[in-house]
Amino acid sequence: MRGVMMHAPGDIRVEQRADPEIVAPTDAVIRLSATCVCGSDLWPYRGIEPVEGPSPMGHEYVGVVEETGSEVTSVRPGQFVIGSFFASDNTCEICRSGYQSSCVRRELMGLYGAQAERLRVPLADGTLVATPEVPPDDLVPAYLAASDVLGTGWFGALAAQAGPGKTVAVVGDGAVGLLAVLAARQLGAERVVAMSRHEPRQKLALEFGATDIVTERGDEGVERIKELTGGLGAHSVVEAVGTQESMLQAIRSTRPGGHVGYVGVAHGVALDGQELFFSHVHLHGGPAPVRAYLPELIGLIRNRTIDPGKVFDLTLPLDEAAEAYRAMDERRAIKALLRV
Amino acid sequence: MRGVMMHAPGDIRVEQRADPEIVAPTDAVIRLSATCVCGSDLWPYRGIEPVEGPSPMGHEYVGVVEETGSEVTSVRPGQFVIGSFFASDNTCEICRSGYQSSCVRRELMGLYGAQAERLRVPLADGTLVATPEVPPDDLVPAYLAASDVLGTGWFGALAAQAGPGKTVAVVGDGAVGLLAVLAARQLGAERVVAMSRHEPRQKLALEFGATDIVTERGDEGVERIKELTGGLGAHSVVEAVGTQESMLQAIRSTRPGGHVGYVGVAHGVALDGQELFFSHVHLHGGPAPVRAYLPELIGLIRNRTIDPGKVFDLTLPLDEAAEAYRAMDERRAIKALLRV
Structure with missing residues (x-):
């Protein structure tokens, strides 16, 4: 064959x-x-x-x-x-x-x-x-x-505890990130913020149920999410990239007590214990x-x-x-x- | 004054x-x-x-x-x-x-x-x-x-999802660790493993409801927890120290899908993203x-x-x-x- x-x-x-x-x-x-x-x-x-x-x-x-x-x-x-x-x-x-x-x-x-x-x-x-x-x-x-990719986005959304009344942000606009948007919406999230600067991917995110698009990345992206959430951060953030920048963007976009679901296979990621400690987030993820x-x-x-x-x-x-x-x-x- | x-x-x-x-x-x-x-x-x-x-x-x-x-x-x-x-x-x-x-x-x-x-x-x-x-x-x-210390041990046990049917391991035998043993027991955990090599602290852990004592640390401690749990690891692990060694001991003692509740203020802790990813654990903690x-x-x-x-x-x-x-x-x- x-x-x-x-x-x-x-x-x-x-x-x-x-x-x-x-x-x-x-x-x-x-x-x-x-x-x-x-x-x-x-x-x-x-x-x-x-x-x-x-x-x-x-x-x-x-x-x-x-x-x-x-x-x-x-x-x-x-x-x-x-x-x-x-x-x-x-x-x-x-x-x-x-x-x-x-x-x-x-x-x-x-x-x-x-x-x-x-x-x-x-x-x-x-x-x-x-x-x-x-x-x-x-x-x-x-x-x-x-x-x-659908199952992985689904796990990311579940790990981030996406659901009714929640604001969910998705870091990453690849297939998994886009399907995490779809999953969050299916799971009943009130607001789903897709973080993307690529027009065709933004379009698909909107088709999948995104309510907001944020084009900024890194610390600027974090600031935009905070602006959208009364300064607190999102309840749920799905990380669907796997880099140090995207993990920090996800953790820092999440409010204290909120949930990060990370499904991007980690490459070169090292998390500072003290930042994580004081972030107060829940972190869960891995192979879906x-x-x-x-x-x-x-x-x-x-x-x-x-x-x-x-x-x-x-x-x-x-x-x-x-x-x-x-x-x-x-x-x-x-x-x-x-x-x- | x-x-x-x-x-x-x-x-x-x-x-x-x-x-x-x-x-x-x-x-x-x-x-x-x-x-x-x-x-x-x-x-x-x-x-x-x-x-x-x-x-x-x-x-x-x-x-x-x-x-x-x-x-x-x-x-x-x-x-x-x-x-x-x-x-x-x-x-x-x-x-x-x-x-x-x-x-x-x-x-x-x-x-x-x-x-x-x-x-x-x-x-x-x-x-x-x-x-x-x-x-x-x-x-x-x-x-x-x-x-x-009681409230912190309590949060550690809750963050680790201690409860009925669960095997809970506690890393750290300071006051917080010992009270996490008490908390896990109060929350209905079936088995509570205190990790301690100090006889007076072991004694107090047993008074607080520990069912098992493990004296080994680091990788040997992890192996002992696995032996006690059919090779899988504990459902719930409370980390109550805050060092790199204790965090890794906690994460590695937890089964896939299990929960780590970490309440030791992190000092010099850096978590490798890939190990965390494949560990499949839930990680939650911070100031109680x-x-x-x-x-x-x-x-x-x-x-x-x-x-x-x-x-x-x-x-x-x-x-x-x-x-x-x-x-x-x-x-x-x-x-x-x-x-x-």
Whole structure:
């Protein structure tokens, strides 16, 4: 089969790779309907994370089950399924507490390489969720978004305790930040402030339910949020970038007793204990337990309450993956979908 | 009146100071019944925080109201009152959300110097809580503990979400840590692990309701907590020290999705964003909103459900404050009460 490999920073190739097979009786093999490039794929692409030899890429996937191991009972061949970037058993104590992305048996799907024609999914019963029917083509991008960016934005909004009566600010206007806007709104937030200086992203934030746009960043952005909130700061702030600047912007935009939900994978972030202590904020985040939210998100997508698929503003065939990476790296695209 | 002054690290003197007076119509002046030395007073005493000229000391206080400003309505002369280390109006939006120690009008009581015969308390209506009657002498230490260390341990346990079914670990065996053990138990925690290697403190932890004692520290302490919790880590961990080692010990002892409540004033703490991200813990803490808990804590003390006064294992007259500081610095005393 064909699959995407990263050979070095900036060097993306679509190559012939071995077809995946059932290895463990809890595995499934799926034929991908669509996959995509993640903001986190850009860290190694840009050389900020090391690339150790040619590596299969991709951890966002929707597709049709082709084959299942002998112990798999919850999905069967022919079903359309969505999974998350961590495989999880969904039965351990950590999973049952709602943290499937820290499952004691978790496996990082990125190692399997979802930017490909087929994918082996371990722990299929705990990882995959089937839709009630094979969806129409126009819903595929939305379901694909649920695999990571929607679920991650959702977790960010939940971790920030977005809800009725709350003012929620979102730091970061990538796909995750934009979908955190959508999530905050779905969760009932009264006011949702998108922090963005890019006109097309502002537009999408407004479509997703943002009530205010703040274009300032850093300390100026913090000041603007305070101005909008009677000098106190937002109740809830979602951090969806992962840099030192964005984390400080998030913490400082939050009122005492408020909540920061951080979902940008931290790179070079060091938090000063004393500042954090006196900020009085709640801090929670990490890799989103997307699996926990899939049943609810599938319902919202299926009845067309939400359309997170709008974050895909570039669609290319799998063979043009290199251009998909380039477009996202150069911020010509918010998020690139790869047709398989 | 007499009051304690710190002239330089290690240099504590009891001196004649001006009698406090009503300055604002919202002030009260109280005659202290007892005051005490705080673990946080040891930071400047040890030269870890700067001492900028002779400074009045002390921020923990109980006493009898002598005089009130013209706008004070909730307390009156003759009443026995307890306040916290932050004065607060208890009416602003931050106070109403339960964060009186970040009140928009807050004032640090340490600047007024509670280790003295008398004390001016600003924002008296929002800061002081009167007991139903002037208490018997044997309850005074318990009420004094409520002014800071009990309220701080309580906040730590609440921030760590201690409660029924939970295993709670407490890092730090000072007065705050020991009272976090008491708080966790009062809040219904199933198992409370005190981390201490000092026999008299272990004994007090057990009296306060600890179910387990762990003597190991750092990574070995983390391993012991994991052994006690099926490899997962504690649901809730209270950090009551404020050093880099203790913060990491707390975070690493907590299971994914668990809660760290940190109340040790951070000194030299820098948290790595990536470790925090993948730890999946909730982090909350800061200066405890003691005011929020005083009514409940007064009730528990008054009906003798709890005796937090046991943390005072040294009682000296105010004039011997220098010895009180020395005894705590040398860990000969857990906490020293000063009779006024």
